[in-house]
Amino acid sequence: MSDFTTAFTSAIGLIAGFDTSLIEIIGLSLRVSLSAVIIGTIIGLPLGAAIAVGRFPGRELLIIVVNAFMGLPPVVVGLIVYLQLSKSGPFGWLQILYTPTAMIIAQMILVTPIVIALTRQFIEDANADYDEALRSLGVHGWAKLVTLITEVRYSLVTVVLAAFGRAIAEVGAVIIVGGNINHVTRVMTTSITLETSKGNLGLALALGVVLMLLALAVNAVAATVRRFAPKAAYA
Amino acid sequence: MLDITAAEIDGKLADAKSSLLPLRVDDLVYELNGVRIIDGVTLRVEPTGCTAIMGYNGAGKSVLVRLLHGLLTPSAGSCRWAGNLSASEISRRQSMVFQVPVLLRRSVEANIDYALSKRGFKAPERARKLEAILHETDLLKLRKRPASVLSSGERQRVALCRALAVEPELVFLDEPTASLDPAATAAIEQILLRAISAGRKLIMVSQSVGQVQRLARDVIFVHRGRIAEHTPIEEFLTTPRSAAARAFIAGELFEE
Amino acid sequence: MLSKLIKIIFIGLCAWTNTAPVYADNPFILLQSTTSTRNSGLYDYLLPIYTNLSGVDIRVVAVGTGQALRNARNGDADVLLVHAKSAEEKFVADGFGVERFDLMYNDFVIIGPGSDPAGVRGLELATAALETIAHAGATFVSRGDDSGTHKKELELWGGTTVEVDSVSGTWYLETGSGMGATLNIATGKDAYTLTDRATWISFQNKQSFEILVEGDPLLFNQYGVIMVNPERHTHVKADLGQAFIDWLLSPAGQNAIATFRVDGQQLFYPNAKR
Numbered sequence: 001m002s003d004f005t006t007a008f009t010s011a012i013g014l015i016a017g018f019d020t021s022l023i024e025i026i027g028l029s030l031r032v033s034l035s036a037v038i039i040g041t042i043i044g045l046p047l048g049a050a051i052a053v054g055r056f057p058g059r060e061l062l063i064i065v066v067n068a069f070m071g072l073p074p075v076v077v078g079l080i081v082y083l084q085l086s087k088s089g090p091f092g093w094l095q096i097l098y099t100p101t102a103m104i105i106a107q108m109i110l111v112t113p114i115v116i117a118l119t120r121q122f123i124e125d126a127n128a129d130y131d132e133a134l135r136s137l138g139v140h141g142w143a144k145l146v147t148l149i150t151e152v153r154y155s156l157v158t159v160v161l162a163a164f165g166r167a168i169a170e171v172g173a174v175i176i177v178g179g180n181i182n183h184v185t186r187v188m189t190t191s192i193t194l195e196t197s198k199g200n201l202g203l204a205l206a207l208g209v210v211l212m213l214l215a216l217a218v219n220a221v222a223a224t225v226r227r228f229a230p231k232a233a234y235a
Numbered sequence: 236m237l238d239i240t241a242a243e244i245d246g247k248l249a250d251a252k253s254s255l256l257p258l259r260v261d262d263l264v265y266e267l268n269g270v271r272i273i274d275g276v277t278l279r280v281e282p283t284g285c286t287a288i289m290g291y292n293g294a295g296k297s298v299l300v301r302l303l304h305g306l307l308t309p310s311a312g313s314c315r316w317a318g319n320l321s322a323s324e325i326s327r328r329q330s331m332v333f334q335v336p337v338l339l340r341r342s343v344e345a346n347i348d349y350a351l352s353k354r355g356f357k358a359p360e361r362a363r364k365l366e367a368i369l370h371e372t373d374l375l376k377l378r379k380r381p382a383s384v385l386s387s388g389e390r391q392r393v394a395l396c397r398a399l400a401v402e403p404e405l406v407f408l409d410e411p412t413a414s415l416d417p418a419a420t421a422a423i424e425q426i427l428l429r430a431i432s433a434g435r436k437l438i439m440v441s442q443s444v445g446q447v448q449r450l451a452r453d454v455i456f457v458h459r460g461r462i463a464e465h466t467p468i469e470e471f472l473t474t475p476r477s478a479a480a481r482a483f484i485a486g487e488l489f490e491e
Numbered sequence: 492m493l494s495k496l497i498k499i500i501f502i503g504l505c506a507w508t509n510t511a512p513v514y515a516d517n518p519f520i521l522l523q524s525t526t527s528t529r530n531s532g533l534y535d536y537l538l539p540i541y542t543n544l545s546g547v548d549i550r551v552v553a554v555g556t557g558q559a560l561r562n563a564r565n566g567d568a569d570v571l572l573v574h575a576k577s578a579e580e581k582f583v584a585d586g587f588g589v590e591r592f593d594l595m596y597n598d599f600v601i602i603g604p605g606s607d608p609a610g611v612r613g614l615e616l617a618t619a620a621l622e623t624i625a626h627a628g629a630t631f632v633s634r635g636d637d638s639g640t641h642k643k644e645l646e647l648w649g650g651t652t653v654e655v656d657s658v659s660g661t662w663y664l665e666t667g668s669g670m671g672a673t674l675n676i677a678t679g680k681d682a683y684t685l686t687d688r689a690t691w692i693s694f695q696n697k698q699s700f701e702i703l704v705e706g707d708p709l710l711f712n713q714y715g716v717i718m719v720n721p722e723r724h725t726h727v728k729a730d731l732g733q734a735f736i737d738w739l740l741s742p743a744g745q746n747a748i749a750t751f752r753v754d755g756q757q758l759f760y761p762n763a764k765r
Contacts, residue, residue, distance in 0.1 A: 086562075086565040086566065086567050087565055087566030087567050087724055087726060088564075088565040088566050088567075089565070092566065095726070097567055098521060098550065098552060098567070179550070179551075179552035180552070180553070181550045181551060181552060182534075182535075182551065184550055194530075196671065196672070196675065197526070197530060197669050197670070197671025197672050197675075198530050198671055198693065198694065198695060199671060199674060199675065199694040199695035199696030199697070200695045200696075201675075201695070201696055
């Protein structure tokens with residue numbers, strides 16, 4: 001237990017001390033994971049919504065596949081992205097291996113299925129409630145989809161947070177495609193891995209505490225938005 | 236009112252496009268998983284007043300109104316509307332109130348405005364209609380409230396307001412007061428009576444003989460997916476023709 | 492058309508993350524490296540010296556020697572700094588590297604719990620120590636990851652009567668992980684393991700563990716540096732890479748390596764041949 005107390009104290013010390021390399025690492029973690037989540041949401045939300053209300057052959061199979069992809073192993077995604085972006089791979093000419101861009105791509109691949117699957121579930125549930133009323137009002141197709149998305153908007157905040165949680169916490173993909181290069185692609189999780197491998201267990205744990213505080217802060221912001229947005233909507 | 240109705244029924248009005256009604260239903264069938272829920276319904280719905288649909292639970296009343304409203308597609312048979320209108324025009328002239336009101340998570344007036352905009356009403360007209368219908372349904376005080384905080388009586392009033400706001404020729408109602416207390420039921424019925432006298436056609440599923448007596452002009456009694464009888468209200472209340480309806484009115488459990 | 496579109500999207504993405512190497516401010520080269528040189532802190536000491544001198548950033552991807560060689564084979568490196576001489580020579584012979592240079596050395600050591608249950612302390616021959624551990628049935632943790640250290644360990648077992656493949660999972664455990672992770676496992680399981688001295692000295696979770704066997708000539712650990720062949724991978728920054736290698740091999744670079752200390756101890760001994 002004293003390990004945790006020490007870790008917590010040194011975590012506070014790290015944050016309070018405005019350690020520049022820590023700030024840099026936190027900044028990169030946030031930038032990479034938030035970018036991945038934003039792109040994943042832009043792609044996943046309409047797809048999830050489309051699967052929720054669409055009726056097409058293979059739909060059930062697609063849902064099973066997407067749900068399964070929520071459990072994609074980060075290290076496998078990292079490896080696949082590495083093979084694509086490697087100089088010997090098909091996208092080597094992009095020259096983005098070992099850059100934050102590559103990390104964003106890998107995390108985006110990890111979070112997009114989460115966004116698709118959860119969005120589909122929420123919208124499908126909402127559709128079961130709203131379908132007749134909306135059709136009765138003559139609302140079909142895109143207009144209906146937009147209405148459903150608007151109706152489940154607060155649930156979608158949870159979807160985005162789940163995606164962010166996945167992105168900020170994973171290490172397997174970013175360490176392969178980012179390379180954990182100091183000042184370039186080092187993020188919180190790869191730092192923790194590095195410090196663990198150096199035997200700096202105390203520092204590693206302190207960084208872990210910082211990472212959890214970071215996740216807590218992002219969730220607190222989302223909760224605040226969620227709490228005050230409805231009031232604004234009715235103002 | 237009555238004059239116009241009579242003229243339409245007789246088909247003497249040259250401008251038949253002005254009305255959906257009368258509605259002729261021919262041998263309508265609806266099957267789900269091999270079970271015939273609606274089993275050969277033929278009827279004619281006249282243009283004004285309130286037509287009640289009554290029957291035991293599971294008789295097929297809700298399915299029947301959904302077939303008429305176009306929410307379900309019949310397995311066989313047809314609904315033929317008067318006036319040679321396009322399918323979209325036919326559905327544009329109807330609206331529906333459900334037993335459990337489905338409101339959007341926004342304010343009362345935003346719910347009404349949503350329906351108006353989806354029915355293609357443009358901005359200045361929309362605002363005018365919104366004011367009028369809120370007034371008519373006594374919702375002015377609640378207009379800024381989020382729909383989610385309303386009581387069930389208020390929610391149903393909003394749903395009814397939304398259905399009437401789009402100025403439909405015909406409103407379907409599926410047991411709109413089934414889960415409401417007497418005061419909320421009375422408020423809904425007041426609005427319905429005003430709508431009837433304003434010339435709107437209502438087709439309403441109801442389990443309440445009293446309510447039907449207060450509102451309806453004729454009653455369609457559905458039994459096991461078929462029409463047991465379709466009679467004017469006075470006749471239905473005093474001398475129902477079918478054994479099922481007689482038992483229903485007497486409040487007895489009908490055993491065939 | 493499609494690739495043009497993808498290019499536009501990625502350039503946009505790069506601009507937004509403002510980190511694409513193509514548009515980076517400082518010129519840089521990519522160094523695929525073994526982990527011991529990074530984990531010991533050598534690069535934190537050495538690379539800023541070179542960057543100040545040349546204005547060139549060195550981006551280090553530190554992985555096991557096996558993975559570093561494979562990444563470089565794929566062209567994902569300008570320069571390679573590893574410690575598995577025969578694998579390095581094969582890399583050059585296969586045409587993936589220009590030329591291999593000896594850079595520096597240190598040595599491997601066998602570490603274990605201070606209580607030394609197998610009784611190997613002070614043995615002069617590494618192979619004898621391994622044989623003793625095997626006969627005692629004491630736990631031995633192996634990298635098992637095709638790294639330079641792993642290759643060396645297998646070479647040592649080759650000089651004993653023990654077939655480690657057949658006992659893997661019993662007293663012989665393959666972690667498949669980096670040196671640091673393997674050391675954490677060894678200290679956690681009271682097990683023996685082979686490590687390079689630099690990683691061990693800078694390792695912070697030693698607990699009661701000590702160096703038990705050292706000094707056998709077989710434990711010599713040579714680091715080499717190779718430039719990836721620009722004829723094989725045309726994007727390799729040959730000029731920048733060669734300049735970096737030239738500096739490492741020069742008296743200035745060699746001296747910088749020699750002056751690097753952890754807890755007052757020298758971890759790497761320069762031995763470039765020119």
